[in-house]
Amino acid sequence: MSSHIAEGTEADPRNPSGKTFFGHPRMLANLFSVEMWERFSFYGMQGILLYYLYYSAAEGGLGLDKAAATGIIGAYGGMVYLMAILGGYLGDRVFGPERTLFYSAVAIMFGHLALSLIPNFAGVIIGLILIAVGSGCLKTNASVLVASLYDVKDMRREAGFTVFYMGVNIGALVGPLFTNTGWGIFGFHFGFLLAAIGMALGLLQYALTRKNLPESVHYVNNPANGRQKGMFVGGLVVAVVIVLILCMLGLITPGNISNWVIGLTLAGAIVLGYILIGSKKTDETEHSRVMAFIPLWIGNAVFWSLYQQQFTVMAVYSDSRLDWHLFGLEFKPGYFQSINPVFIILLGTVFATMWTKLGNRQPSTVTKFSLGMVGVGIAFLIFLLPAGHHIVSLWWLVLILFVCTISELTLSPTGTSATTRFAPEAHKAQMMAWYWTSVAMGTAMSGWLAQFYSEPNEVPYFLTMGLISVVAGVILWFFRKPILTMMRGLK
Numbered sequence: 001m002s003s004h005i006a007e008g009t010e011a012d013p014r015n016p017s018g019k020t021f022f023g024h025p026r027m028l029a030n031l032f033s034v035e036m037w038e039r040f041s042f043y044g045m046q047g048i049l050l051y052y053l054y055y056s057a058a059e060g061g062l063g064l065d066k067a068a069a070t071g072i073i074g075a076y077g078g079m080v081y082l083m084a085i086l087g088g089y090l091g092d093r094v095f096g097p098e099r100t101l102f103y104s105a106v107a108i109m110f111g112h113l114a115l116s117l118i119p120n121f122a123g124v125i126i127g128l129i130l131i132a133v134g135s136g137c138l139k140t141n142a143s144v145l146v147a148s149l150y151d152v153k154d155m156r157r158e159a160g161f162t163v164f165y166m167g168v169n170i171g172a173l174v175g176p177l178f179t180n181t182g183w184g185i186f187g188f189h190f191g192f193l194l195a196a197i198g199m200a201l202g203l204l205q206y207a208l209t210r211k212n213l214p215e216s217v218h219y220v221n222n223p224a225n226g227r228q229k230g231m232f233v234g235g236l237v238v239a240v241v242i243v244l245i246l247c248m249l250g251l252i253t254p255g256n257i258s259n260w261v262i263g264l265t266l267a268g269a270i271v272l273g274y275i276l277i278g279s280k281k282t283d284e285t286e287h288s289r290v291m292a293f294i295p296l297w298i299g300n301a302v303f304w305s306l307y308q309q310q311f312t313v314m315a316v317y318s319d320s321r322l323d324w325h326l327f328g329l330e331f332k333p334g335y336f337q338s339i340n341p342v343f344i345i346l347l348g349t350v351f352a353t354m355w356t357k358l359g360n361r362q363p364s365t366v367t368k369f370s371l372g373m374v375g376v377g378i379a380f381l382i383f384l385l386p387a388g389h390h391i392v393s394l395w396w397l398v399l400i401l402f403v404c405t406i407s408e409l410t411l412s413p414t415g416t417s418a419t420t421r422f423a424p425e426a427h428k429a430q431m432m433a434w435y436w437t438s439v440a441m442g443t444a445m446s447g448w449l450a451q452f453y454s455e456p457n458e459v460p461y462f463l464t465m466g467l468i469s470v471v472a473g474v475i476l477w478f479f480r481k482p483i484l485t486m487m488r489g490l491k
Contacts, residue, residue, distance in 0.1 A: 145217055
């Protein structure tokens, strides 16, 4: 830590103390820590949830069909990101981003407690709804809070998001290790309890530091009036009633829920795009930048539809294909979900330093998106190399996840940073929500696509997935110049 405020010098409103965290505003460290504990709970729970759904009752699970279980995982993951729309509205128009994040963290903690304490499928339904709503709202507003620490043209901005992303991955590394160990010793519900404890620690830490954020995030940018708030609440109530009716009629089932989430996500993305493009508070330059984001939205959805298969196809692959006998011990299959965060932690600072040193010479946002899409496609093509062997060495998956990590570090921090730069001033949180709908689409697709995976079908499956992403990335790269022109001076 260091201080740069000389006596008589006006304090920076984005960093009033003048103290720094690895060259960044001090509050980045606090947000880093909050996100670390939230991701500890989120990935810790998700590291054992699929197995809880399809393991037999004798093994402590619920005994669902694998295709239905992966569909639920994809749909749940999609709903997490889809709830970013709700988070965007609450952050922009009701509570402000800072209070919305606090309330979201409370909902997440209670969701994990429900999974731990309420037996059978009732605990799954209550827990996943609370976690989906809380995590979705938190994700949108956490990115807004990080962005509030930097000026729009501050070249430290992307490096700051990468440092923040490391907090995400420290939590993602440790969470599955704890919950899988807890599952192995005391059963699934103890694993879920450990996730709840982690979220409680994050909530406490945030409560003690939230007052130190910039003043701007404590206020509502574009407050809704009483009538608009009433319409919003009424719309939510109607939506809940419709979902309950569809469930009672058997139209929404575990087997098709990912289809519903995909459709809902597409509808939400269209509505948000219409609001951002058509708003009278969006000026000509902001309008052009929002339009430039549309091809990036599509590319992002393609990337995450492959990447998020870590929680569907790769999780099944780990359970049924990998040899988990290491050093004379047998490990739980969910441990593999800590591999990617290890690489993020090792390489995150490398990428942050690289982008900072390159400055204006670094690849454009569009080129980074293209490279990420091609990279994750190559990772899926690597699955073809050990195909045909029933028991596969763990090191193949380590290699695949290493390539996925390089792709992720190229695209993901770039995506969140670019979204905050493209955002119209009056719709910052809603623009962030629009970004998260692309991740929601990819995540829901990862659950829907999993139904086509099986060991006998893995060669055409992985070949198709890999080629689609590589070709899509190349096409985006060819259109980079007109997209950059529409970005109006942003790179």
